[in-house]
Amino acid sequence: MKHLITGNAGFIGFHVARTLMARGDDVVGIDNVNDYYETSLKEARLRELERAAQQYGVNYRFERANIANRAALDKVFADHQFDRVIHLAAQAGVRHSIEHPESYVESNLVGFSNLLETCRYAATPHLTYASTSSVYGGNTQMPFNEDHGVDHPLQFYAATKRANELMAHSYSHLFRIPTTGLRFFTVYGPWGRPDMALFKFTRLILEGKPIPVFNHGHHTRDFTYIDDIVEGVIKSSDQVATVDAHWSSDQPAPSTSNAPFRVFNIGNGKPAQLVDYIDALEDALGKKAIREMLPMQAGDILNTHADTGKLEQAVNYRPDTSVREGVEKFVEWYRKYYSV
Template identity: 70%
Template structure:
């Protein structure tokens, strides 16, 4: 198939494009390569993708441009068309959304609107897009279920991703565009984002610098290894969303519809306390962290845990990588990439 993957210079987009190439798909990558974090790392991911394409049965073409740029989108969809779209480009980061909400409007709202419209105009067979566990916000009933409400986000990043889900439903309803939203739970692994905890902790521990442990390390996260996320993304994309035959308008299901629309969690379903996560990292690095215990930060949810039963029933897969194995693989990549 010919698949457009947005955000291929990013963490999850890079891994997804690489998996698609490995199985022989033709991939078009779109990314603005902005300076939200180290551009050198993003360029290195792109270079790795170019090398991977040379060794695969699939082809890879990269378009450098903004989601909302009509010229860039025209270059992606082109005369040959696109069979499916996997939309992973977004302005991420909870902290940044508190101080720079305008970045999230531009990328997550305006950019997503452009992707939806392009998929409609070009009759794309299926749009799969990234959402986030952060949409559960003030919901404290664990594990988080897609069938429960998610309408009280605690920060603007989550609000924009919940808006994406609602925007997608409107296109599924109006234009019968099949859409699948995937709520990711704390993704980590090789080639990860430098602004995320595992990356920050590793760099500071190796440098002998203190790490900030928010909420005194008491909160739990459903840490999910990137390979598991990618497997879920690809399987969900392969299975085109269909209307729910059991849809009941009197008791509507937030995760499904009488339109070709659905939402799935992708998480490890095995939450770990932050302080235990740090201990695993210390073991993998062979060094102890200097911990500065801090209060919880604004916008943080206390705990996350994914109910992945719907994903398992639909695509026959659930994340399975233990945290110790995943952290060890990240540390091995980090030491190799940075010579640490």
């Protein structure tokens, strides 16, 4: 098959693209390689994808463009006929959205609107896109289930991602575009984002500097290793979303529809406290952290825990990487990449 992957210079997009190439699929990637974090890491990922294409003997093309530019997207779709579109380009970062909401409007709202329109006119067979566990916002009922309310976002980032889900449903309903939204839960692993806790903590511990431990490390996160995420993304993309024959407008389930639309949680399903995450990192590094205990940050969700039952039933999703195993793999990559 031929896939379009938006955000393929990013953490998840890079891994998805490389895995698809490894199974023999062709990939077209699009990314604007912005400077939200170090562009050198993004460029290194792109070089790895070039090598992967040669290694696996598949066609790979990269378009350096912004999805907020409708003309650029139109050109990509004019040049290619895609069997699947996997949309992972977005302005990420919970706290960054508090200071720079305009970046989220451009990428997450305008960019996603452009993509929906191009998929509409190209009659795309299936669009799979990234949402986030942050949409659960003020909800404290655990574990998070796709049938829970998601109308109380705690930051603008979450609001834009919830908007994406609603926008996707409208296009699925009006134009019968099959869409699958995936609510990611705290993804980590090799080639990860430098603004995420694991990356920052590793650098600071190795430099002998204090790490900021918000909420004194007592909040929990459903840490999900990148390989498990990639498996779920690709399986979801392979299986085209269909109408839910049991959906009722009298009692409308929010995660499915009488349109070809669905939303899934994608996480590990085994949350861990931040302090335990740090313990695992210390063991992998063989060095203790200097912990600076701090209060909760504005916009943070206290706890996350994914109910992944719907995704397991739909595509046989089975995450199997423990936090300790995943952290060890990240540290191994980090030491090699940065020659530490």
